[in-house]
Amino acid sequence: MEKKLYLGNIPYEMSGEDIKKEFSEYGEVSDVFIVKDRNTGRPRGFAFVTFTEGEEADKAVAAMNGKEIGGRKIVVSEAKPQPERDD
Numbered sequence: 001m002e003k004k005l006y007l008g009n010i011p012y013e014m015s016g017e018d019i020k021k022e023f024s025e026y027g028e029v030s031d032v033f034i035v036k037d038r039n040t041g042r043p044r045g046f047a048f049v050t051f052t053e054g055e056e057a058d059k060a061v062a063a064m065n066g067k068e069i070g071g072r073k074i075v076v077s078e079a080k081p082q083p084e085r086d087d
Contacts, residue, residue: 002030003057004079007047011070014043023049026063027056048079 007019016032023029031050034043051057057078065076 001054002050002052003054004048004050005057005061006075006077006079007049008045008075008077009072010043010045010047010074011072012043012045014047014070016047019047019049022069023051023060023064026051026060028052 005023010019014034016034019032019034020029023032028051029049030052032047033049034047036043049057049060051060061076061078064074066073067076068074
């Protein structure tokens with residue numbers, strides 16, 4: 001079953017391909033989504049990675065959380081569902 005991970009404090013210059021390359025070491029990555037600022041289009045320093053298998057995602061969390069990439073210690077955890085908003 002697929003599992004989505006949250007990546008925080010990632011270097012702003014990191015591309016989707018860079019992220020996929022780093023995380024593919026732990027399993028099959030089916031999607032990478034880099035969150036960008038609506039106004040400027042620049043990355044906001046966090047992203048989401050989806051693994052095809054939950055066990056592979058768990059390995060990635062264990063190995064990558066706190067790892068230094070591009071001079072920044074990244075945060076890796078299981079993504080939590082976005083709460084519903086009242087508009």
